[in-house]
Amino acid sequence: MEPAKVDRIFQALGDPTRRAILDALSRQPSSVSDLARPLDMSLAAVVQHIQALEESGLVRTEKQGRVRTCHLMPETFATAERWLSERRTLWERRLDRLGALLDEEENG
Amino acid sequence: MEPAKVDRIFQALGDPTRRAILDALSRQPSSVSDLARPLDMSLAAVVQHIQALEESGLVRTEKQGRVRTCHLMPETFATAERWLSERRTLWERRLDRLGALLDEEENG
Numbered sequence: 001m002e003p004a005k006v007d008r009i010f011q012a013l014g015d016p017t018r019r020a021i022l023d024a025l026s027r028q029p030s031s032v033s034d035l036a037r038p039l040d041m042s043l044a045a046v047v048q049h050i051q052a053l054e055e056s057g058l059v060r061t062e063k064q065g066r067v068r069t070c071h072l073m074p075e076t077f078a079t080a081e082r083w084l085s086e087r088r089t090l091w092e093r094r095l096d097r098l099g100a101l102l103d104e105e106e107n108g
Numbered sequence: 109m110e111p112a113k114v115d116r117i118f119q120a121l122g123d124p125t126r127r128a129i130l131d132a133l134s135r136q137p138s139s140v141s142d143l144a145r146p147l148d149m150s151l152a153a154v155v156q157h158i159q160a161l162e163e164s165g166l167v168r169t170e171k172q173g174r175v176r177t178c179h180l181m182p183e184t185f186a187t188a189e190r191w192l193s194e195r196r197t198l199w200e201r202r203l204d205r206l207g208a209l210l211d212e213e214e215n216g
Binding site for chain 2: 077090
């Protein structure tokens with residue numbers, strides 16, 4: 001996954017309003033104004049959050065006539081999970097190797 | 109995982125400098141000045157990044173004499189992975205249920 005993509009996904013997940021929008025979209029695809037209704041902020045602010053979510057790939061939007069409908073994209077979560085898990089595995093392996101090296105030095 | 113914790117972990121992962129610091133720490137625990145050396149920014153900026161990483165639980169720091177040493181905490185990655193995977197599973201289930209409901213309406 002390219003670094004800019006990693007940035008965008010994790011920045012989107014690190015914001016409580018964006019997570020609330022994702023949760024709402026997991027119940028059903030929704031228009032921007034439906035998403036805005038329970039949120040205590042301007043429509044312009046909601047649109048910005050949705051744009052950030054769309055750039056991250058966590059949400060896809062589709063314009064039909066005058067209504068823009070937002071859909072959740074669960075695949076992108078799977079990509080982020082894979083990134084995290086690969087990274088953790090690599091990092092744990094490195095730290096284990098370092099631990100083994102230090103043990104050798106102490107005992108050797 | 110409490111929402112503020114989710115915020116802090118994903119905000120930490122959404123920043124390329126913080127990811128570079130995590131990668132460096134997976135090679136070995138390091139002092140703040142060692143971490144700062146390859147980074148093109150002030151020591152104060154590096155300290156801020158490290159504080160954010162420490163608040164997220166991805167890094168632990170320890171002061172021995174005059175040197176503060178930073179360590180990677182792989183467990184926190186595992187927590188973030190679990191959060192993502194639980195969320196994705198819940199959301200996929202909801203969307204599947206919605207899909208089934210819409211099929212029924214179309215066919216019933």
